[in-house]
Amino acid sequence: MKGYGEIILDHWRRPRNKGRLPAPDREAVEANALCGDVVRMQLELEGTRVSAAMFDGQGCAISQAAASLLTERIKGKPVGQLAQLADQEMLSALGELTSTRSSCALLALWALRQALKEDQ
Amino acid sequence: MKGYGEIILDHWRRPRNKGRLPAPDREAVEANALCGDVVRMQLELEGTRVSAAMFDGQGCAISQAAASLLTERIKGKPVGQLAQLADQEMLSALGELTSTRSSCALLALWALRQALKEDQ
Amino acid sequence: MDVHAVRRDFPILGRQQGDNPLVYLDSAATSHKPTAVIEAMAAFYRRSNANVHRALYELAAEATEMYEGARAKVAGLLGASAEEIVFVRGTTEALNLAAYTLGEARVQAGDSIVVTEMEHHANLVPWQQAARRQGARLQAVPITEGGELDFASYERVLSSGAKVVALTHASNLLGTINPVPELSDIAHRAGAVVVVDAAQTVPHMPVSVSELGADMLAFSGHKMLGPTGIGVLWARHELLEELPPYMTGGEMISEVHLDGATWARPPRRFEAGTPPFAQAVGLGAAVDYLSQLGLRDVRAHDVGLVQRMLEGLSCRPYISVYGPLDPSARAGLVSFNLRGVHPHDVATLLDQEGVAIRAGHHCAQPLVRRLGVAATCRASCYVYNTGGEVETLLSALDEAWRILR
Amino acid sequence: MDVHAVRRDFPILGRQQGDNPLVYLDSAATSHKPTAVIEAMAAFYRRSNANVHRALYELAAEATEMYEGARAKVAGLLGASAEEIVFVRGTTEALNLAAYTLGEARVQAGDSIVVTEMEHHANLVPWQQAARRQGARLQAVPITEGGELDFASYERVLSSGAKVVALTHASNLLGTINPVPELSDIAHRAGAVVVVDAAQTVPHMPVSVSELGADMLAFSGHKMLGPTGIGVLWARHELLEELPPYMTGGEMISEVHLDGATWARPPRRFEAGTPPFAQAVGLGAAVDYLSQLGLRDVRAHDVGLVQRMLEGLSCRPYISVYGPLDPSARAGLVSFNLRGVHPHDVATLLDQEGVAIRAGHHCAQPLVRRLGVAATCRASCYVYNTGGEVETLLSALDEAWRILR
Numbered sequence A, B: 001m002k003g004y005g006e007i008i009l010d011h012w013r014r015p016r017n018k019g020r021l022p023a024p025d026r027e028a029v030e031a032n033a034l035c036g037d038v039v040r041m042q043l044e045l046e047g048t049r050v051s052a053a054m055f056d057g058q059g060c061a062i063s064q065a066a067a068s069l070l071t072e073r074i075k076g077k078p079v080g081q082l083a084q085l086a087d088q089e090m091l092s093a094l095g096e097l098t099s100t101r102s103s104c105a106l107l108a109l110w111a112l113r114q115a116l117k118e119d120q
Numbered sequence C, D: 001m002d003v004h005a006v007r008r009d010f011p012i013l014g015r016q017q018g019d020n021p022l023v024y025l026d027s028a029a030t031s032h033k034p035t036a037v038i039e040a041m042a043a044f045y046r047r048s049n050a051n052v053h054r055a056l057y058e059l060a061a062e063a064t065e066m067y068e069g070a071r072a073k074v075a076g077l078l079g080a081s082a083e084e085i086v087f088v089r090g091t092t093e094a095l096n097l098a099a100y101t102l103g104e105a106r107v108q109a110g111d112s113i114v115v116t117e118m119e120h121h122a123n124l125v126p127w128q129q130a131a132r133r134q135g136a137r138l139q140a141v142p143i144t145e146g147g148e149l150d151f152a153s154y155e156r157v158l159s160s161g162a163k164v165v166a167l168t169h170a171s172n173l174l175g176t177i178n179p180v181p182e183l184s185d186i187a188h189r190a191g192a193v194v195v196v197d198a199a200q201t202v203p204h205m206p207v208s209v210s211e212l213g214a215d216m217l218a219f220s221g222h223k224m225l226g227p228t229g230i231g232v233l234w235a236r237h238e239l240l241e242e243l244p245p246y247m248t249g250g251e252m253i254s255e256v257h258l259d260g261a262t263w264a265r266p267p268r269r270f271e272a273g274t275p276p277f278a279q280a281v282g283l284g285a286a287v288d289y290l291s292q293l294g295l296r297d298v299r300a301h302d303v304g305l306v307q308r309m310l311e312g313l314s315c316r317p318y319i320s321v322y323g324p325l326d327p328s329a330r331a332g333l334v335s336f337n338l339r340g341v342h343p344h345d346v347a348t349l350l351d352q353e354g355v356a357i358r359a360g361h362h363c364a365q366p367l368v369r370r371l372g373v374a375a376t377c378r379a380s381c382y383v384y385n386t387g388g389e390v391e392t393l394l395s396a397l398d399e400a401w402r403i404l405r
């Protein structure tokens, strides 16, 4: 069995930055009603940079691993740069993935975009 | 062109007993709404026998020829016998006929049956 | 367009009818299918069959891609976007969907719905039902003696406002092509949504929804070289967004509770249950085939044949022709009658020569009544018909006349 | 039934999925098609294609005969008469037709419509809509912990009367087969018409409408080895006679005037427009194929496979199974979950082994919610599945569990 790539399995088994921030500056929840996947993304900002990011949620391995991976990737990054993060980048960061699951893989990114949009 | 059989063409070109009876004992009209064929059958009875039969109507050659042929066939016949006249007899009396047209061929027979049913 | 090369793509044309080759002049009822279409569906069932949407395995992803690919092809044909294409069974379902949903969303008691006297039953009866349900008024614009829409009446009817105008792009009996862009403008100024029955045009000529200017368009796959069981409703996306669903069930919902449900976005909102996905693949192949021929050439071929038919029929004193006399003002069909002869007799006699035409009311009873006849004969052509076949038709008519007059 | 001989009739089973042979366990979503069905339709298009009804030429008479012949075959399968068979697109359209027409004819404001908690959206949402339109009340009978219909609740709900009971013959998620004869009796005593969703049973076991005792029955061609784009509504003829049409247009009318229309008799009243006649021919071939196998044997084969699945799944402590544990109380499918693992992950990992199962809410959101899960995995089988394939499923599940736990 090819299974999921090591990156997905690693983040699924040992999620990074899972939980809640005490005082997030930005926050958004995205859900995929059809599969029941839910992802909450929370950010703390220092100036125009992300100083802390955490996620919370439930659902399939891909959606949760993607959220975990995303929190690692965005820490320390300028907010302006994050707004430009493309779907394709997220997908390739997760390694090989079947097209039927891309909406799971992108859920965290959608939540991030939502969080960045709000009260800007 | 095979065309219609001689029987149909003969009755279509020179319809027998076409018109109205002065004082019919029995009468019925049948129409095929879908093609616009109409046939009226009128009978005069003497005792239990048909003493005169006429038809009137409009429509395709088959429906009109069949009506003409039928008036000839039933004259002098006992009413009880006519009630038993089968679809198949009518169809074969007309000669070779494509199945798509059997409702045209049977319209006069249906009118006859209707006429016999009424006020018996 | 090389008609003889085209004919080789249609296996049914090799059929003998009794002692004669089949001369099929009833494509307005349904068209034949090229091998490419027949094979596309067979290959789908042999290699790629799976229910579309939602499944997570590769085979289903492939089937879904082919289904959505067909939607994109149809959109491309019309110059529309894929999310404006709803797959249905055929023109009839498309128009029922339009009448039901527009009725619910746009028509109130006392409002007016406008149709024409030359509509196919599919674009008349559903509007009668919608008018009945909403307590609205149905008005039918008459035709002229020449078989065209009475423009002045149309303007007059619309001057007092209407919520919907439902009209045919081309009459399946008269052949008349209606000037939809102008008629749409007038309807829009009156505040009406314009629904066009394009069953006889999309298969036969280039149709661009932006040039047409209508809001909804309906047509059938089986009349355009595609399979039965599939058709298309095109509508402007904003309009689809506004409309409630017609059928409900799986795939068209967003969330379902025991006491209520919310809807998916278009086009899925209008595709309840398992769609005819194998037929969509077949329709996609038909669109490819027609596009390769070029719809401009398809139209030119039709016009050439109709011209020969009109000339041949008009010069026979025992024949009356219905509809416009200019072939370029017509779809690829001609209705006619032989003096004093019932059209059914003509059709039966022609069939014995291998010539297949249609005779009857062509699902347009009010129009047939308006013409003052019980029925008409209709010959209709398509990409695989030849000038020689038109000659066969004409001489078979002479023979029928000889027999029956 | 020789499953290896059967497999040779299904070309798609030769497909490789990556490095593995395809193990297709999603027949409850859609079945594959034997060559006999694929070829019946291709041959129809190549030799006999013409629009059915009304045409007077030989080719159309032949097509009409084949279309009506398919109707007779379906009637034979159910022990019904041909005039009780209405061809539609699928189960979903059949149930929409039933809900709309029964709503109009039988349901008034304040009346009650009864469904169950285990309905597919196709047998729930149309009734919600009908209830809304008529101002009626929709009541859903709950299920027991064991996944069966709560009989006592059913009796209680019906004791206060109902106009319609709409229920599934077998749940497409739980597999549960409902005792329709008993349930129909109770419903009839309460004065209700009984509509049965037989999408998961007619393809898989002998179903006789007289033994079932219901008034209407809906199923899809594509789940019974037939093509997409066709399905069946069966109803008692007296009931069909009483109902108004659903869709309107050509072929379903008796007379049309500009201001109104009258209807043809059933079944034509319910078949507006060009029907999916080529698909009917395909469905007829599927009925022939299934009858040759024998539906008793088809059912026995299903039960054997489901037993192996249930045994294999139940003995794995990391798996929960939903629905009845007795294979003979079930349709040919099993829903399950791996502890703490999302079904979508299971389906994706299995797909990589060539095993196609479905994961999701199976168009039964209220039921999934009732089970307290987000979704389930579902493996479903049919005539072409083998015991070996069930073993492949089970070991692929072990592997998925190893990876994901």
Ligand SMILES: Cc1ncc(COP(=O)(O)O)c(C=O)c1O
Residues within 6 Å of the ligand: C250, C272, C273, C274, C275, D028, D029, D090, D091, D092, D093, D120, D122, D123, D168, D170, D171, D172, D197, D199, D200, D220, D231, D363
């Ligand atoms: C129980 C049940 N009802 C209804 C349907 C809907 O059938 P279709 O999508 O063919 O209309 C299905 C299949 O998805 C089903 O399993």
Ligand SMILES: Cc1ncc(COP(=O)(O)O)c(C=O)c1O
Residues within 6 Å of the ligand: C028, C029, C090, C091, C092, C093, C120, C122, C123, C168, C170, C171, C172, C197, C199, C200, C220, C363, D250, D272, D273, D274, D275
């Ligand atoms: C103008 C027109 N509208 C509607 C229809 C109905 O199409 P269908 O029977 O494919 O639904 C036809 C064809 O019969 C037609 O010619």
